[in-house]
Amino acid sequence: MQRPRKQRTVVARKALPSKDKSLLLAQLMRDRKAQDVVVLDLTKLVSFTDYFVICTGRSDRQVQAIAEYLERELRGRKMRPRAVEGFSAARWVLMDFDDVVVHIFQKAVREFYDLEGLWSDAPRLELPPEPEDRDALEEEDMEEL
Secondary structure, eight states: OOOOOOOOOOOOOOOOOHHHHHHHHHHHHHHTTOEEEEEEEOTTTOSSOSEEEEEEESSHHHHHHHHHHHHHHHHTTTOOOSEEESTTTOSEEEEEOSSEEEEEEEHHHHHHHOHHHHTTTSOBOOOOOOHHHHHHHHHHHHHHO
């Protein structure tokens, strides 16, 4: 006679919406001192992803450090990239998170490929000010009073 199986309760983990994920990735890039962070909204333009998050690293080591940091931080949130390309050369690292694709460039490579120019009809998401920008904004607000 077979013993009855215990039923497991499966709790579905709510996925982070793609816009929130793109903004999180942008903030994590800033945490690693990435330059010129841009988020392009491709939701109305293509079906293969919702957002591009683009940044520049000052060196091959910084490009790799940004990519490693993103992967480590998102792993802690149970999100992993489907694919990572270009990590060893570190001139352009592409990380595919399905609904968000990350591009981490060195400056010359970013200028050469000009993704922002290629996707110029994609709206840019407004990013919150960086901490040093927040200080400047607070000073401006105080001057207005």
